[in-house]
Amino acid sequence: xxxxxxxxxxxxxxxxxxxxxxxxxxxxxxxxWQVLVVxxxxxxxxxxxxxxxxxxxxxxxxxxxxxxxxxxxxxxGESLIDYEPTDTYLRALxxxxxxxxxxxxxxxxxxxxxxxxxxxxxLSNNWLLSKLAGVYIEVIRDLPLLLQLLFxxxxxxxxxxxxxxxxxxPNVFLSNRGMKLPWIEWTSAHWLALAAMVVxxxxxxxxxxxxxxxxxxxxxxxxxxxxxxxLILGLPLAVWAALGAPFTPDLxxxxxxxxxxxxxxxxxxxxxxxxxxxYTAGFIAEIVRAGIQSVQHGQWEAAQAIGLKxxxxxxxxxxxxxxxxxxxxxxxxxxxxTKNSSLxxxxxxxDIVSIANTTLNQxxxxxxxxxxxxxxxxxxxxxxxxxxxxxxxxxxxxxx
Amino acid sequence: MxxxxxxxxxxxxxxxASAPRSAPIRQTGAIAWVRQNLFATWLSTAVTxxxxxxxxxxxxxxxxxxxLNAIWEVPVVxxxxxxxxxxxxxxxxxxxxVINEKHRFILFGTYPFEQHWRPALVCVLFVALYxxxxxxxxxxxxxxxxxxxTLTVIGILMWGGILGLPYVPQERWGGLPITLxxxxxxxxxxxxxxxxxxLGRRSKLPAIKILCVLYVELIRGVPLISLLxxxxxxxxxxxxxxxxxxxxxxxQVAITLFAGAYLAEVVRGGLQALPRGQYEAAxxxxxxxxxxxxxxxxxxxxxxxxxxxVNTxxxxxxxxxxxxxxxxxxxxxxxxxxIVEPAWQGFGVEVYVxxxxxxxxxxxxxxxxxxxxxxxxxxxxxx
Numbered sequence: 130x131x132x133x134x135x136x137x138x139x140x141x142x143x144x145x146x147x148x149x150x151x152x153x154x155x156x157x158x159x160x161x162w163q164v165l166v167v168x169x170x171x172x173x174x175x176x177x178x179x180x181x182x183x184x185x186x187x188x189x190x191x192x193x194x195x196x197x198x199x200x201x202x203x204x205x206g207e208s209l210i211d212y213e214p215t216d217t218y219l220r221a222l223x224x225x226x227x228x229x230x231x232x233x234x235x236x237x238x239x240x241x242x243x244x245x246x247x248x249x250x251x252l253s254n255n256w257l258l259s260k261l262a263g264v265y266i267e268v269i270r271d272l273p274l275l276l277q278l279l280f281x282x283x284x285x286x287x288x289x290x291x292x293x294x295x296x297x298x299p300n301v302f303l304s305n306r307g308m309k310l311p312w313i314e315w316t317s318a319h320w321l322a323l324a325a326m327v328v329x330x331x332x333x334x335x336x337x338x339x340x341x342x343x344x345x346x347x348x349x350x351x352x353x354x355x356x357x358x359x360l361i362l363g364l365p366l367a368v369w370a371a372l373g374a375p376f377t378p379d380l381x382x383x384x385x386x387x388x389x390x391x392x393x394x395x396x397x398x399x400x401x402x403x404x405x406x407x408y409t410a411g412f413i414a415e416i417v418r419a420g421i422q423s424v425q426h427g428q429w430e431a432a433q434a435i436g437l438k439x440x441x442x443x444x445x446x447x448x449x450x451x452x453x454x455x456x457x458x459x460x461x462x463x464x465x466x467t468k469n470s471s472l473x474x475x476x477x478x479x480d481i482v483s484i485a486n487t488t489l490n491q492x493x494x495x496x497x498x499x500x501x502x503x504x505x506x507x508x509x510x511x512x513x514x515x516x517x518x519x520x521x522x523x524x525x526x527x528x529x
Numbered sequence: 530m531x532x533x534x535x536x537x538x539x540x541x542x543x544x545x546a547s548a549p550r551s552a553p554i555r556q557t558g559a560i561a562w563v564r565q566n567l568f569a570t571w572l573s574t575a576v577t578x579x580x581x582x583x584x585x586x587x588x589x590x591x592x593x594x595x596x597l598n599a600i601w602e603v604p605v606v607x608x609x610x611x612x613x614x615x616x617x618x619x620x621x622x623x624x625x626x627v628i629n630e631k632h633r634f635i636l637f638g639t640y641p642f643e644q645h646w647r648p649a650l651v652c653v654l655f656v657a658l659y660x661x662x663x664x665x666x667x668x669x670x671x672x673x674x675x676x677x678x679t680l681t682v683i684g685i686l687m688w689g690g691i692l693g694l695p696y697v698p699q700e701r702w703g704g705l706p707i708t709l710x711x712x713x714x715x716x717x718x719x720x721x722x723x724x725x726x727x728l729g730r731r732s733k734l735p736a737i738k739i740l741c742v743l744y745v746e747l748i749r750g751v752p753l754i755s756l757l758x759x760x761x762x763x764x765x766x767x768x769x770x771x772x773x774x775x776x777x778x779x780x781q782v783a784i785t786l787f788a789g790a791y792l793a794e795v796v797r798g799g800l801q802a803l804p805r806g807q808y809e810a811a812x813x814x815x816x817x818x819x820x821x822x823x824x825x826x827x828x829x830x831x832x833x834x835x836x837x838x839v840n841t842x843x844x845x846x847x848x849x850x851x852x853x854x855x856x857x858x859x860x861x862x863x864x865x866x867x868i869v870e871p872a873w874q875g876f877g878v879e880v881y882v883x884x885x886x887x888x889x890x891x892x893x894x895x896x897x898x899x900x901x902x903x904x905x906x907x908x909x910x911x912x
Contacts, residue, residue: 271892283877
């Protein structure tokens with residue numbers, strides 16, 4: 130800014146007048162209102178706090194998070210990390226958080242796939258398919274999720290025992306103990322191959338960026354997928370082969386009264402996953418449908434006029450525009466799915482709510498237990514929001 | 530009308546030169562509709578045939594299970610239901626006898642049996658209240674006294690103790706009335722709160738704005754269950770010694786606080802959608818803040834957000850079922866408890882289907898109403 134600028138123009142907004150100590154002054158009223166409201170809420174919180182402190186003393190309930198390092202003694206059925214009942218509460222709660230994240234991540238991925246398929250089916254030219262998708266969306270959204278979870282859990286519990294287990298596909302068994310799937314014996318070679326795949330994805334991303342920059346300079350499109358396939362699939366395979374290509378299938382088989390081998394999907398987890406995925410997919414389908422319909426028909430016609438193929442139109446013209454409409458409501462659906470996973474406590478899947486609830490019943494420290502639940506969900510919600518906001522900003526329309 | 534001349538004769542071309550053509554494929558009528566909508570392409574035909582086969586198979590299977598092989602009644606010996614017949618038909622036929630036997634319990638919980646007409650009347654009153662509120666003729670201040678009077682009558686009917694009605698303590702209430710009470714009172718109490726919070730969030734006063742933002746974001750960031758747990762285990766610690774609030778009321782407070790945050794965001798959407806000119810014109814008339822808000826802004830903003838409000842209400846109606854987790858006897862809890870008895874164990878599917886149908890009827894009606902409303906209110910925007 131040059132030194133000759135008129136100081137009256139530099140200041141923004143109207144000139145400030147001196148504060149008058151009268152009810153007629155808007156600013157005085159504002160200050161009085163704020164003091165009143167903050168004072169009132171402060172008093173209520175102080176009163177509740179005093180009561181709580183008093184009650185805790187009377188009932189001799191300990192405070193603080195000291196219990197976290199004590200022995201938990203609560204058994205946990207399924208866990209992503211090693212866990213024994215003799216471990217601390219902190220470790221038990223960590224297991225709970227990981228279980229919540231496990232069902233949330235798998236649920237979000239599956240619900241997105243299923244929801245997108247149903248949303249596209251709703252827009253199909255085939256009347257039967259479109260109506261069927263419509264009925265699905267309407268019915269699934271009008272039933273409480275908790276009811277659906279209990280329903281699925283009842284059905285899974287009604288399956289025959291391990292000895293009469295259903296065997297829909299070879300080596301896959303469905304019984305009232307859950308689902309058994311074949312797996313491989315996991316060795317360090319597999320971990321290294323997985324690491325190679327991550328490196329491959331990162332390098333492919335960098336390569337695609339560089340190639341796009343070059344395309345902007347000379348206008349020549351370049352193929353990225355051959356390099357991508359080589360890096361993402363070839364590199365891990367090469368690493369795996371170099372380490373002797375270990376491959377031992379781990380097949381589930383009936384031994385005595387139960388199955389051995391393979392990996393187990395517990396009925397609780399399975400019921401929760403089915404319930405969350407089918408429920409959220411109903412909402413996602415509506416979002417996808419609205420998003421695709423929001424792209425004007427002229428966009429399709431214009432793209433056809435410049436000679437693009439149908440797949441290209443969808444990928445390059447319609448989807449980028451539809452995504453702008455889809456992403457914000459999709460974020461809240463992902464958040465809802467994560468928060469809804471807390472209903473696990475009703476069917477006995479040990480997520481953070483279930484374990485924190487047991488913890489607070491064992492220790493009697495209700496405030497700390499609920500604070501932990503809220504903290505975990507606030508952190509997860511905030512992380513998803515931040516990531517999706519970043520993604521949304523990336524794909525948002527750059528306007529004037 | 531130049532088409533007519535073009536159709537009759539093209540200059541220089543004699544009529545008989547063109548070979549006779551077959552009649553064009555019909556574009557209207559039932560057959561044309563089927564061809565366009567079910568068998569347009571090879572893929573479409575395959576999908577239609579596959580779906581038709583699956584639907585037919587499932588429908589037949591469902592009818593066999595639910596009607597043909599179903600058992601509607603079982604003998605009761607010495608107060609014990611004899612469910613052997615049902616157990617033999619498991620998986621092939623539904624056992625509706627469980628509903629036959631337990632429907633009073635599922636609908637009204639442990640309310641005294643001979644007084645069941647009272648919760649039944651309460652349910653009818655609630656439905657009548659919804660229908661009246663849904664009529665656009667009543668969208669004015671008359672709705673407020675209607676709600677106050679109906680809710681008072683409902684309170685009298687449920688508690689009793691006056692007018693010759695025997696007193697029924699809150700612990701005995703259960704079933705559908707609890708679901709309706711939790712959702713309706715929750716909405717009625719959350720709505721004024723939501724309006725205040727939404728206004729506060731758009732306020733120019735920083736302290737009030739921060740308080741409202743904190744409230745909304747904190748509540749929306751955590752699941753309803755954590756609030757219900759808070760109500761059931763933490764709330765007693767907040768109150769002075771000796772003072773105790775009923776569990777149902779505590780859950781009601783939690784649901785109200787939860788609903789308030791979500792409704793506030795819906796109302797805020799309406800406030801933001803209103804053109805700035807409305808605010809400025811109201812200020813130009815010299816109206817005070819509350820006059821401006823009450824007479825100009827809110828009537829327009831609320832009308833804008835009625836469809837999303839109904840959708841939010843559907844969400845809360847379903848979410849009240851979560852009180853099952855803290856052991857309050859709503860419709861779903863009553864259904865789940867009905868099959869705890871050894872004789873009826875294992876007939877969960879029948880009970881959940883029945884409870885689901887009740888929820889479906891309420892939510893479907895609301896959802897259809899909301900869709901109709903959206904069409905009506907947006908008529909001026911459509912071309």
